[in-house]
Amino acid sequence: MVRVRFAPSPTGYPHLGNIRTALFNWVFARHNNGTFILRIEDTDVTRLVEGAVETIVDSLRWLGLDWDEGPYFQSQRLELYREAADQLLKRELAYRCYCSPQRLEAMRQEQIRRKQPPGYDRRCRQLTSRQRADYEAEGIVPVVRFKSPLEGQTPFHDLLRGEIVFENNTLDDFVLLKSDGYPTYHLANIVDDHLMEITHVLRADEWLSSTPRHVLLYQALGWQPPQFAHLPMILGPDRAKLSKRHGATSITEYRDMGYLPEALFNFLALLGWSLDDKTELLAREEIVKHFSLERISRTAAVFNREKLDWMNGVYLRSLSMEEFTRRAMPFLERDLPAEVKRPLDGGYVRRIMPLVQERARTLAEVPQLTQFFFVDGLSYDTEMLLTKLGQAEVLTALRVTIARLKELPNWDVPSLEAICRALAEELELKTGVFFGLLRVAVTGRTAAPPLFQTMEVLGREPCLKRLKAAEQKLAAT
RNA sequence: GGCGCGUUCGUCGAGCGGCCUAGGACACCACCCUCUCAAGGUGGAGAUCACGGGUUCGAAUCCCGUAUGCGCUACCA
Structure with missing residues (x-):
């Protein structure tokens, strides 16, 4: 039984990369008759963005990526993470660290200055109970850190990239539980994936470097890790990781720009996956039917807006006239000049639409293309x-x-x-x-x-x- | 700086040892269609398969090295 999850953090609005990850998880679940779970990783209180959860949910719904379980919220499961941390503490696989953020920052600066690999210097790893008591008496609230092995290697298998090995001495003692009682991504992720019986973790490539920590955590907790597949990233035109700097990032903006969900679905599926050497226009069912991890590319992809425009045009033209009109109507109501009387005359609009269906690449172009049908006086040179x-x-x-x-x-x-x-x-x-x-x-x-x-x-x-x-x-x- | 992962036309991607003098798509150019614009059709240009060594009768495909891009290197995810 396949169980996968999409686990975004509500620290921003989901962009193409996030949603492509969601889409691959969804398609993989549907292909295998598995379960697709939505989990909100809201463990960073300081970076929470208002409305982000709603936008995530809207985006998934709009694209038809329905989930079978959730949404679960990690902020409501704090007890679970604390228990896991306690267990590690008890078995001395983790320890309390009392270092101040200031000290850590100074340490890091010094390491960078001396061109040393930055990382926690493990000062609190061997504290005596007396030292601990002193810190506690000072009222310092500690974090809990994982005791990474000092030597040896941590190998794991990636479904897309094969065997990957990390030297343990390149891993530092990362934080599991923050001083505010919230877990870090590493801890919460492992606890939840285990408890939710996730079988496959399909996530972006940027997590590959964190995977040895996760594998070590599974081992420490005595749990069986899921299978990993690190998906290629989607890059901006400058070939850098997609971020707010790249303009229209939120998926809902693509909806507002007049793209059809079925077109975006098709397009996103092809960003990192392919059926063969020629098929590009695929309906959702066909993608589900033919999807396989083996055909996912290992190379990061640059998002190509022009090709999306073309594909959207193809989908627009394939719509029945009634459907095209129905979808265009909200854009006409929204974008036609204010002087045009609302609500629009449906009969009139229905006669106009056949003249523009094959000319529009997005629904947002429809009002521009047909404006002269609606206004009273024309103004031109x-x-x-x-x-x-x-x-x-x-x-x-x-x-x-x-x-x-x-x-x-x-x-x-x-x-x-x-x-x-x-x-x-x-x-x-x-x-x-x-x-x-x-x-x-x-x-x-x-x-x-x-x-x-x-x-x-x-x-x-x-x-x-x-x-x-x-x-x-x-x-x- | 360290570690990891990539590297096939501008972009997406096919290719998993001989079918490749590298196939498809977007974009671009030309022509056809045509009242303009689209749509459609036909054709074209565009890749020394990052580079250098191997392995092999034979390598874009396997191995090693180099370069280079990206990612990670937080009490962020």
Whole structure:
């Protein structure tokens, strides 16, 4: 039975790297019909970020990474860690340390200055009971440190990287229990993974260096360690570990930027895992079905936003029109100019959406792409009407067009196209030039959805109004 | 400084001894389609597989060394 967990700390909002780790754990659990557990590692009271837990939960839900147990909160399990520490203390596998943070800091500085490997100098490792009593009498609250072996090696097996060996003399006596009574990551992690019967620890590469400490702790407590797999990290464009400095870090921001959860899921799965040498578009079920640890890469990956944009566009285009409209609606409501009346006319929106579905890479682009359908007056530089022709020619073209369009019996694409093509011939203008001119007058842009479809949806009166406005604007210059 | 892990086109990734004169995708360029923009189609450019030694009939693939990047080195996770 496979049991895995995602164990974020609420010291910030989850970014792509965090969520990719969650995703691999989730997929691995689902592939093996196992259990996926959510555990909040809130043992650092000083770095707690307000709302972080909510954002973690929101992010997981949005991506459909549902958990079977939890969320557990380590802050509610302090007794468990204290018991484990007591047990180690009793068996003299750990000891109380009374060194002040100031002394530790000074020690560290000195070590760095002398180019010595920084690490606790074990001053409190051999205190007599009398010395301990003196410190206690002074009211110093100690931390509990692990008694790392002074010699020997600690080997362990990593599912992705094979055998890894650490020399014990490179490990210092790390803290298990802080003076505020909270455990450090190392202790809490081991206690919980054991108690929650975690079978596989899939976590980011940055933890690899800590693993020998964890293995030593399992041994000291007489517990069987789980299997480890250290996942490649996701780097920022500067190839450094992803952090707040890299801009949009929170997953919820990707939601707000108009990415689809299914697209992000697919994209993230491919950041470090692959099915074969060509398949890139994979539905969630296919990923679950084919997922395997063997196919996880060992190399850190740089997040490539452009490729995400492309993939999001593919998913956007694969949506049914109703679904696309349903998903775009909140973005329209949110981003269309304030002057546009809310709530939006659903029927009108439904007629517009087919014109932009294949043009949007994110849902957030939809309002920009369709804004001219909603606003009353267009504002654009009249120069845009004069890129190919002189003022007089454009004015003539506009006037003739207005007159003919007024009398057009049927306001639909075939009729509009037929009349405009005839008009172009009459005016002795190339269709490209003439249509381009109309496009600017009708949409205020040089790049827009197909002209006649746009005109049909917009309607006769609004179109005529815009053509007249263009004529007047131009005549006034 | 110490320790650990990586190193295949700009980026993601295929490759796990001969199928590789290294395949795919994004981005880029050209052409086709076309009322613009997209979408789609076709083609192109882009990697001395970090470098140097081995092992082998044969190495991107195995071994060693070097370089280099990243990570860890807290009473942070």
